[in-house]
Amino acid sequence: MSIHTHTHIYKLASKLHVQSGYTVIFFKYLICKNTIYTFIVPFLISMLILCQPHLLLVSVEIFLQALEDGLKRADADPSVKAVMICGENGKFSAGADIKGFSSPKRRGIALGPIVSLIERSEKPVVAAIEGVALGGGLEVALGCHYRIAHVKARMGLPEVTIGLLPGAEGTQRLPRLVGVPAALDMITTGKVLCLVIPPKGVKICSLPDVDALFCNSIFLPPGQPLGPRRLSLKPVPKLPNMEAFLSEALVKVKKQAHGCLAPELCFQAVKAATEQPFADGVRREQELFNVLLTSGQAQALQYAFFAERAVQKWTTPSGASWKSASPQPIHKAAVIGLGTMGRGIVTSLVKAKIPVVALEQDLEYLNMGRKAVMFLLEREAMKMEQGAQTLDFHNPARLQFTVDFDVLRDVDLVIEAVFENMALKKEIFHKLSRICKPGAFLCTNTSALNINEIASATSRPQQVIGTHFFSPAHVMKLLEIIYGHHTSPTTIATAMQLAKVLKKVGVVVGNCFGFAGNRMMFPYAQQAVFLLEEGSRPEAVDQVIEDFGFRIGPFRMSDLAGLDVGWRSRKGQGLTGPSLPPGTPARQRHGHRYSPLPDLLCENGRFGQKTGKGWYQYEKAGGRTAKPDPWLHSFLSQYRDTHRIKTRFIDQEEILERCLFSLINEGFDILAEGIASGPEHLDVIYINGYGWPKHRGGPMFYASTVGLSRILAKLQKYSEAHPDVPGLQPSAFLKKLVAMGNPPLKEWMSYLSRPNNKL
Numbered sequence: 059m060s061i062h063t064h065t066h067i068y069k070l071a072s073k074l075h076v077q078s079g080y081t082v083i084f085f086k087y088l089i090c091k092n093t094i095y096t097f098i099v100p101f102l103i104s105m106l107i108l109c110q111p112h113l114l115l116v117s118v119e120i121f122l123q124a125l126e127d128g129l130k131r132a133d134a135d136p137s138v139k140a141v142m143i144c145g146e147n148g149k150f151s152a153g154a155d156i157k158g159f160s161s162p163k164r165r166g167i168a169l170g171p172i173v174s175l176i177e178r179s180e181k182p183v184v185a186a187i188e189g190v191a192l193g194g195g196l197e198v199a200l201g202c203h204y205r206i207a208h209v210k211a212r213m214g215l216p217e218v219t220i221g222l223l224p225g226a227e228g229t230q231r232l233p234r235l236v237g238v239p240a241a242l243d244m245i246t247t248g249k250v251l252c253l254v255i256p257p258k259g260v261k262i263c264s265l266p267d268v269d270a271l272f273c274n275s276i277f278l279p280p281g282q283p284l285g286p287r288r289l290s291l292k293p294v295p296k297l298p299n300m301e302a303f304l305s306e307a308l309v310k311v312k313k314q315a316h317g318c319l320a321p322e323l324c325f326q327a328v329k330a331a332t333e334q335p336f337a338d339g340v341r342r343e344q345e346l347f348n349v350l351l352t353s354g355q356a357q358a359l360q361y362a363f364f365a366e367r368a369v370q371k372w373t374t375p376s377g378a379s380w381k382s383a384s385p386q387p388i389h390k391a392a393v394i395g396l397g398t399m400g401r402g403i404v405t406s407l408v409k410a411k412i413p414v415v416a417l418e419q420d421l422e423y424l425n426m427g428r429k430a431v432m433f434l435l436e437r438e439a440m441k442m443e444q445g446a447q448t449l450d451f452h453n454p455a456r457l458q459f460t461v462d463f464d465v466l467r468d469v470d471l472v473i474e475a476v477f478e479n480m481a482l483k484k485e486i487f488h489k490l491s492r493i494c495k496p497g498a499f500l501c502t503n504t505s506a507l508n509i510n511e512i513a514s515a516t517s518r519p520q521q522v523i524g525t526h527f528f529s530p531a532h533v534m535k536l537l538e539i540i541y542g543h544h545t546s547p548t549t550i551a552t553a554m555q556l557a558k559v560l561k562k563v564g565v566v567v568g569n570c571f572g573f574a575g576n577r578m579m580f581p582y583a584q585q586a587v588f589l590l591e592e593g594s595r596p597e598a599v600d601q602v603i604e605d606f607g608f609r610i611g612p613f614r615m616s617d618l619a620g621l622d623v624g625w626r627s628r629k630g631q632g633l634t635g636p637s638l639p640p641g642t643p644a645r646q647r648h649g650h651r652y653s654p655l656p657d658l659l660c661e662n663g664r665f666g667q668k669t670g671k672g673w674y675q676y677e678k679a680g681g682r683t684a685k686p687d688p689w690l691h692s693f694l695s696q697y698r699d700t701h702r703i704k705t706r707f708i709d710q711e712e713i714l715e716r717c718l719f720s721l722i723n724e725g726f727d728i729l730a731e732g733i734a735s736g737p738e739h740l741d742v743i744y745i746n747g748y749g750w751p752k753h754r755g756g757p758m759f760y761a762s763t764v765g766l767s768r769i770l771a772k773l774q775k776y777s778e779a780h781p782d783v784p785g786l787q788p789s790a791f792l793k794k795l796v797a798m799g800n801p802p803l804k805e806w807m808s809y810l811s812r813p814n815n816k817l
């Protein structure tokens with residue numbers, strides 16, 4: 059077979075430069091004068107497409123067998139001078155088919171021996187990397203004697219992100235190629251590296267160069283042994299302080315893992331490479347791989363991977379869907395309100411290279427907002443190579459600040475991010491619907507308010523949509539997208555496209571108070587406060603939730619976000635403050651249990667970090683180190699005495715179950731009402747917006763692993779003990795699923811009669 063595909067698109071690099079500054083993989087060129095045997099590695103290695111002359115689709119077993127047979131044939135055929143492994147359709151390989159890991163049949167199939175076979179080949183084997191080389195794909199490349207890469211190729215070992223480790227000898231070869239620090243960084247974080255800017259000394263070849271190189275055959279002269287090109291034979295590069303380096307690295311890995319097993323086991327596998335000969339290291343890698351494969355966390359993380367992709371395919375109960383709706387292009391956007399959320403949203407848009415107009419109500423607020431946005435952008439630019447030039451945020455055509463609504467005439471999309479005040483939002487939307495061009499989309503960044511009511515203030519309700527960003531908006535990945543009664547499919551598709559451009563995960567949900575995310579958060583936060591009333595402490599509750607894997611417990615979170623935010627909302631709802639009817643019992647609202655504790659803290663000026671005091675005490679106003687506060691402990695005792703609440707010891711199990719099961723319970727109601735079209739939507743929301751530990755797969759996935767009968771039984775027990783707490787009364791949908799014999803999560807929605815949007 060002669061090589062007539064691909065070569066013209068490769069730019070050859072002598073070194074691969076890695077974004078974080080170190081230079082790692084040494085690329086040598088393989089160029090072959092005569093005949094080259096070409097393998098096409100398909101996008102996922104579970105299929106093989108042999109390029110010429112016809113296409114053939116085969117399974118992983120056949121692919122691995124074909125690779126083995128092909129290598130043997132190439133070795134035996136004297137007319138073949140070298141073997142080239144490349145991808146099809148511009149992609150080298152995305153690694154193993156993740157779905158295959160849940161199949162017991164597939165688990166037995168090993169890629170490692172094939173990689174070894176490649177490495178043992180007597181003829182030079184080269185990986186020609188274009189597009190992505192991930193996971194098993196990169197491990198195949200590591201088994202080759204040479205790697206050449208397209209300048210835009212992206213490479214990585216992302217197994218850790220799906221709860222595994224590189225199981226085809228990658229944890230043993232990569233440290234030998236790039237050294238321990240770089241290998242550990244790649245393998246324990248799963249980061250994907252790209253060349254971005256060719257570093258000094260990298261040779262970029264043009265098409266004629268490639269041809270010339272082919273003719274000149276610059277790889278090892280024929281007959282010279284390939285030994286030095288076989289990574290398994292190379293020693294791991296030594297570090298003067300390897301032991302100290304490894305113990306420090308382990309501390310860092312553990313700190314970032316938040317209970318996720320894979321990073322630490324990835325570390326152990328790389329450590330084995332530093333301590334043991336190659337073959338023993340491979341055995342250790344296999345042992346650790348099997349631990350992870352059966353840990354449960356791998357299933358959760360792989361579920362999360364597919365859930366994130368499934369939510370892109372949105373549908374609504376009225377039948378609108380991603381299939382038939384086309385997004386409109388957004389050439390220019392506007393943001394109204396430069397408070398915490400607005401600043402983050404402007405930053406996000408600038409980072410996505412969408413020209414933005416930022417509007418405030420007066421010059422004083424505008425100047426404050428401008429300063430804050432510039433600060434954020436400077437910081438973001440510093441994180442990016444060539445950031446400042448790329449973002450170009452000093453250019454008024456890219457970012458304009460104004461107090462004049464008329465400037466919004468030509469924008470394609472507006473995101474309003476003012477206070478959570480319905481009257482104010484309606485006034486703004488009324489104005490926007492008069493000023494903006496007819497095709498412009500009007501988005502509201504609200505965390506709870508009724509989209510239909512906001513839309514009613516405009517003459518174009520079909521172009522009004524909720525876009526709920528999460529703070530800090532330029533960092534958090536979630537964008538909850540809320541359609542109202544009249545929102546058109548094009549508007550939903552445009553908001554989803556915007557999420558993608560902003561590098562966020564958009565999740566489409568229906569309209570109800572708090573939408574999906576916050577609505578599930580209310581019973582969780584409520585339980586946390588009830589637990590304090592009954593005898594617990596903020597630090598005990600936070601500890602249990604953080605041990606579960608959340609980055610931050612409910613009280614630390616509340617201090618960070620500011621207690622005044624919820625206070626303002628509760629005052630608006632008439633639950634506290636001057637609009638509360640006289641004679642309302644302190645611990646009851648509308649016949650249900652209510653805790654005035656957060657209101658009392660606010661009345662004491664304790665708004666959280668910003669005031670230096672909240673559920674915890676801080677070193678100063680704006681401080682970040684939470685310390686248990688004796689004042690709060692005695693305040694809680696007095697409160698219990700005042701309300702004659704008997705203090706009791708509350709164990710960790712009860713804390714966890716009451717907080718999480720009430721949240722999950724609300725999730726079942728949300729599904730039953732058609733507010734979210736599937737459990738994976740709620741899981742993606744919780745993982746990306748609320749810090750739910752990904753290795754637990756999201757709340758609904760977690761519920762499926764705990765067992766719905768157990769959750770139901772516990773909710774029944776707690777609701778009997780607290781009959782005045784509606785959040786603990788089991789959802790009818792949960793009861794139905796238990797009665798149907800606990801069907802698997804992917805079947806839940808089929809047990810619903812017609813979904814029905816609440817508002």
Ligand SMILES: CCCCCCC[C@H](O)CC(=O)SCCNC(=O)CCNC(=O)[C@H](O)C(C)(C)COP(=O)([O-])OP(=O)([O-])OC[C@H]1O[C@@H](n2cnc3c(N)ncnc32)[C@H](O)[C@@H]1OP(=O)([O-])[O-]
Nearest residue numbers: 152153154155156157167169192193194216224225226367
């Ligand atoms: C055989 C046993 C061997 C055991 C030895 C271990 C070997 C090795 O160490 C283990 C691995 O390789 S572990 C693997 C390590 N590799 C990884 O973890 C790579 C994970 N993948 C990615 O990072 C991204 O998908 C890409 C960057 C590849 C493409 O990004 P993009 O262009 O934004 O596109 P997109 O929207 O993201 O995906 C398009 C469609 O492809 C689907 N799909 C994708 N990859 C898949 C996979 N591996 N699998 C299955 N499906 C995969 C995806 O679901 C979607 O399907 P849909 O039905 O259309 O929704």
